[in-house]
Amino acid sequence: MQLTTYIADLLYRYECVIIPGFGAFLTRYKSAHIDDVSNTFHPPSKIVSFNKQLQANDGLFANYVASVEKCSYETALQKIRIFTAEISKELTEGKTISFKNIGQFSLNAEKSIQFEPLQQQNYSTSAFGLSSFVSPKISREVYQESIDTSEEKAPIIFRPERKEARPYLKYAAVAVIAISAIGFGSLKLYENQVQKFNYAERQKANSLVENQIQEATFVIENPLPVLNLQLPKHMGMYHIVAGAYREEENANKKIEQLREKGYSPYKMDATRYGLHQVLYASFEDRLEALAKLRQIKHSENGDAWLLVQKIQ
Numbered sequence: 001m002q003l004t005t006y007i008a009d010l011l012y013r014y015e016c017v018i019i020p021g022f023g024a025f026l027t028r029y030k031s032a033h034i035d036d037v038s039n040t041f042h043p044p045s046k047i048v049s050f051n052k053q054l055q056a057n058d059g060l061f062a063n064y065v066a067s068v069e070k071c072s073y074e075t076a077l078q079k080i081r082i083f084t085a086e087i088s089k090e091l092t093e094g095k096t097i098s099f100k101n102i103g104q105f106s107l108n109a110e111k112s113i114q115f116e117p118l119q120q121q122n123y124s125t126s127a128f129g130l131s132s133f134v135s136p137k138i139s140r141e142v143y144q145e146s147i148d149t150s151e152e153k154a155p156i157i158f159r160p161e162r163k164e165a166r167p168y169l170k171y172a173a174v175a176v177i178a179i180s181a182i183g184f185g186s187l188k189l190y191e192n193q194v195q196k197f198n199y200a201e202r203q204k205a206n207s208l209v210e211n212q213i214q215e216a217t218f219v220i221e222n223p224l225p226v227l228n229l230q231l232p233k234h235m236g237m238y239h240i241v242a243g244a245y246r247e248e249e250n251a252n253k254k255i256e257q258l259r260e261k262g263y264s265p266y267k268m269d270a271t272r273y274g275l276h277q278v279l280y281a282s283f284e285d286r287l288e289a290l291a292k293l294r295q296i297k298h299s300e301n302g303d304a305w306l307l308v309q310k311i312q
Helices: 002-011 058-067 071-094 167-215 247-262 286-299
Strands: 016-019 021-032 034-035 040-042 047-051 097-099 104-105 113-117 238-245 275-283 305-308
Touching: 002 021, 002 071, 002 097, 016 058, 016 071, 016 104, 016 275, 047 071, 047 113, 058 275, 058 305, 071 097, 071 104, 097 305, 238 247, 238 286, 247 286, 275 286
Parallel strands: none
Antiparallel strands: 016 021, 021 047, 034 040, 097 104, 104 113, 238 275, 238 305
């Protein structure tokens, strides 16, 4: 099955690859770790899982198939439908389906799909070329030194001697305190004088500035030109496509129809197949784009699909 190879290619670059009508493969990053039991060193990797509930076509897989096999988008969708129908038929017959380099599918007793990923395959590009390896455990000997305390040292006890206070030191301390008090009072007086002087000078400066502001006039002889900024209306990686047209005139008519309905459509540059794609809207968030796509498919355009691409 050639399509399984395309799925494996996409798992290296994306965290979610949806197979329309079948389910979605999800990848989750796992950091490098060591198995203490087997002494095995494992590099960083991506863990692959499967979700049966995600079956809505987001355009990623179909666009990739169309670009690799050089066919139209509708032809790629038809190939995917045939592929999923064959898988479902073989599963109902009790067979085990193997996806190369991905894992195996089977049905349990409750007829629910069971997926067992292939542990040897690593889809993390940051760990390219790295493989698991086993390293023998390093045993270290700990040496302990025993110290014999054969001699006991007598503790040394310090007993401070009491000395009688000399009388002239008492008078010297009183003199130091008095001098400090006089110095502190002089310093306080000096600080008050400095504060009064600074306040008076600040008042003079404020009055001078106010007079200059009242007398000043501002004349702009050469005003700056008005800037016209054109911001792109369609931002993000996820775009809802209304249709792809071989004739550019038909794409322009579709844009006028969408504008009458209140949309802000956008016409992309022609693809390498000569198709002009018209977009309903673009989104930064994938889930928000999928919700809007379901609404449009249900209300007005069942052929709308999701394009995952960065618009230049």
